[in-house]
Amino acid sequence: MKKIGIYIHIPFCRQKCGYCDFYSTRWNDYDEKKFTEAVISEIKSYNDKLNGNCIADTIYFGGGTPSIVNPENLSRIMENLHQTIEIDDYPEISMEANPNTLTVEKLKAYREIGINRISVGIQSLNDKILKKIGRIHNSNEAIDSINMCKQTGFKNINADVMFNIPGQSIKDVESTLSKIIRTGIRHISFYSLKLENGTPMYDLEKNGKITMPDENLEREMYYEGRSLMEKNNIFQYEISNFAESGFECRHNLKYWNQEEYIGIGPSAHSFLNSIRYSNSQNLYLYCENSFKGIFERIIEEELDKDDLMIEYIMLQLRLTEGLNAEDFKKKFSTDFKETYKMQINYLVKNDLLEINDNFVRLTKKGMDISNYVIEEFM
Numbered sequence: 001m002k003k004i005g006i007y008i009h010i011p012f013c014r015q016k017c018g019y020c021d022f023y024s025t026r027w028n029d030y031d032e033k034k035f036t037e038a039v040i041s042e043i044k045s046y047n048d049k050l051n052g053n054c055i056a057d058t059i060y061f062g063g064g065t066p067s068i069v070n071p072e073n074l075s076r077i078m079e080n081l082h083q084t085i086e087i088d089d090y091p092e093i094s095m096e097a098n099p100n101t102l103t104v105e106k107l108k109a110y111r112e113i114g115i116n117r118i119s120v121g122i123q124s125l126n127d128k129i130l131k132k133i134g135r136i137h138n139s140n141e142a143i144d145s146i147n148m149c150k151q152t153g154f155k156n157i158n159a160d161v162m163f164n165i166p167g168q169s170i171k172d173v174e175s176t177l178s179k180i181i182r183t184g185i186r187h188i189s190f191y192s193l194k195l196e197n198g199t200p201m202y203d204l205e206k207n208g209k210i211t212m213p214d215e216n217l218e219r220e221m222y223y224e225g226r227s228l229m230e231k232n233n234i235f236q237y238e239i240s241n242f243a244e245s246g247f248e249c250r251h252n253l254k255y256w257n258q259e260e261y262i263g264i265g266p267s268a269h270s271f272l273n274s275i276r277y278s279n280s281q282n283l284y285l286y287c288e289n290s291f292k293g294i295f296e297r298i299i300e301e302e303l304d305k306d307d308l309m310i311e312y313i314m315l316q317l318r319l320t321e322g323l324n325a326e327d328f329k330k331k332f333s334t335d336f337k338e339t340y341k342m343q344i345n346y347l348v349k350n351d352l353l354e355i356n357d358n359f360v361r362l363t364k365k366g367m368d369i370s371n372y373v374i375e376e377f378m
């Protein structure tokens with residue numbers, strides 16, 4: 001039986017944040033009900049496709065804002081997953097949440113459904129910044145939401161934090177991380193804000209209304225944040241992810257280990273049988289098609305062995321542990337160090353890559369210019 005992950009995209013938010021280009025529309029009860037039925041229909045469509053030879057050991061409700069959905073609907077989705085796909089005895093079941101949408105009652109219901117990991121979008125604990133980037137909560141509500149998760153028995157909690165925000169200082173970043181760490185959290189995703197074309201903040205910057213921090217300040221925020229977390233035993237395991245040992249996100253590790261997963265819902269991506277495909281990014285079309293039994297899956301890439309090898313190197317080098325040459329040999333019947341001898345020598349000489357026994361990993365310098373390092377292998 002091969003182990004797979006399941007990603008379910010919840011395409012609703014109460015209000016769109018100024019920087020975000022994840023696919024979501026404004027929530028309403030009617031669309032939520034329709035969406036739930038459409039998702040159930042898509043889950044059932046996998047009955048034949050998986051042929052009873054897969055077992056799901058991670059499930060991830062991402063978004064959008066999964067915590068906006070009525071727990072009863074999440075429960076129906078979970079029931080249908082259990083009926084269609086074999087689920088591991090000890091799965092990791094994560095859910096993303098916006099602080100403004102969480103209540104003790106909802107959190108209790110999530111635990112009953114089997115959700116055992118909550119990822120809360122905190123972003124910053126500076127109220128001015130929260131307002132500027134269009135968040136619907138303030139810093140007190142953000143901290144309260146983490147405490148509520150703890151109170152209701154969640155042990156595996158993540159906070160999303162962003163740095164590189166216009167007007168943000170290193171002190172802001174440190175103060176946000178310190179307060180979050182004090183809650184006893186086990187995992188922090190630490191993202192550098194990237195302005196995506198088509199978002200309101202992108203236009204503001206283009207029109208000179210806001211200014212992004214310069215490159216040096218961006219790196220300083222990253223270094224200071226990383227060292228503060230590591231001093232508090234929250235260790236880096238991926239470029240943007242930090243966790244207490246044993247609390248790394250099993251679902252996201254599947255992406256970096258090039259393991260298979262299926263994505264359910266509009267805009268969700270899948271990787272199955274060496275094919276990367278995605279669902280259409282339109283809630284109404286998705287629902288309409290799903291009720292007719294049509295699942296428009298856009299094939300993005302069919303990867304041959306060479307593509308898979310390059311992609312694997314790219315993904316594994318994101319992890320601080322790096323790439324294990326023995327695993328590479330088992331997976332591709334190819335000797336990594338021999339095949340890429342020239343590139344490895346050049347990168348090691350320039351202090352961008354380091355080798356430790358069987359592991360090949362980026363140095364701290366290499367991590368700063370990881371795209372350049374990866375290009376060398378291409």
Ligand SMILES: C[S@@+](CC[C@H](N)C(=O)[O-])C[C@H]1O[C@@H](n2cnc3c(N)ncnc32)[C@H](O)[C@@H]1O
Pocket residue numbers: 019020021022062063064065066096097098099120121122123160161162191192193194195196
């Ligand atoms: C789907 S959201 C998380 C859950 C929930 N929707 C929320 O925002 O509270 C995923 C995370 O991606 C990060 N993110 C979104 N857009 C980003 C951007 N343009 N640059 C960097 N990080 C971004 C944010 O930290 C956000 O919490």
Ligand code: SF4
Pocket residue numbers: 012013015016017020021022024063064065098121
């Ligand atoms: S960051 Fe989260 S809450 Fe904000 S628009 Fe994106 S998905 Fe929605």
